[in-house]
Amino acid sequence: MTTQRLNIDLSTVTPAQIGEAGLIPCGVRMRFAAGEEIYAQEEEADLIYQVVSGAVRTTRLTSDGRRHIGDFYYPGDLFGMEAGPEHRYSAEALGECEVVFVKRAALKHYGADGDRLERIIWVATAQQLARTQDHLMLLGRKSACEKVASFLLDIANRFGGDLTTLPMGRQDMADYLGLTIETVSRMLTQLQAEGLVEFRACRQFRILRRGALARLAAG
Amino acid sequence: MTTQRLNIDLSTVTPAQIGEAGLIPCGVRMRFAAGEEIYAQEEEADLIYQVVSGAVRTTRLTSDGRRHIGDFYYPGDLFGMEAGPEHRYSAEALGECEVVFVKRAALKHYGADGDRLERIIWVATAQQLARTQDHLMLLGRKSACEKVASFLLDIANRFGGDLTTLPMGRQDMADYLGLTIETVSRMLTQLQAEGLVEFRACRQFRILRRGALARLAAG
DNA sequence: CGTTTCATTGAGTGCGATCAAGCCGTGTGG
């Protein structure tokens, strides 16, 4: 894990949208190796992170070891926002990954630029809520097939382009969708057999019939 | 549905915590009858609501009619906060219910009191996110029995006291927990048979062995 | 090339859904 502080005059930073610049010009950069922990559950939550490159997952474990993935974060996404003083999930790098972070408590000393960041963080919190609500519907009322279809569509939309590379393995997909790894695998095979998607390798796919896939995903 | 505007000098309002005063001294009051819609999905979302008395549920439907409940709101709770311009759920009164609302866009004209409300709304949004994340874990990784146990504990903690009255019926519980009404009923019967809870009527219960129930709910 | 890790496939099981009665409290009209 390597750290690098950026010396940028905050007063010259232009207003930026989340995902375009966001925290990047203001924060501290760090690199993480595959699987490395960025922060732990129940750790103090005073830092806000943004993905620069790679991808991040947030996870939680039950007392008896069942794992659940809260969300995946890709370049531009903010994560680590909490209502209380502690992180409710742990965050881990999915593969080699670079993030930038700012100390939230320090933003008030940054004047107008601090206000801009505070605002960006609140908007990101509200967007996270919206995503989490969609996720609720997926877990509560969709079949295994619909879950997997939704997931593929979501990630393909997120990255755009024809061919999409999955940054996570089957176990992560399963823990995100509330399924087992075997069921995820079976549904992928089935969707491919039906000609809705095509897998070039187990982490590379292309959507062949977007309309049909979206109809399935809608539930 | 009756509306009543309160004439209170905003400059005299003392700082208040969410749930103690919150929006109540500043907003417009409304009453709703059982089942009445407070706002609709995809309706413009410029109002923030707080429950004064009674209870509220937020619901969503899939294209083929499956229903999903996002959350229940009780006196003191804020609801209706959205990331985008539209409501993502509809909100309905659970039984006779009174709410108060403020127009979010107007808060900036209220000076210090508007700032206080803005802050309260953001905190409520972050708290809603935390609740929704707990709900995710429940839907994704818990058995029917654990779901129902979690639900009873959550609502009993929310209201305190020995005897708890459920403001919602079995169908609402089922749609919140991602189960069917029959499964909810069976699990309630089972929990009662095991001596963990006792139902006096179908909407009134008491927790008999809180530790055991909590252990079940934890998963 | 052997080892390890991850993904797929198959067989069998079980949990929760579905379908179908029955039960019970509540309200209504005779």
Added chain:
DNA sequence: CCACACGGCTTGATCGCACTCAATGAAACG
């Protein structure tokens, strides 16, 4: 006051989807 209907809840029987257990296949790595 009882007869009846209605809606919400419970219970029973059966079904099917997703889980479990197990084996095989396919990459990645030393």
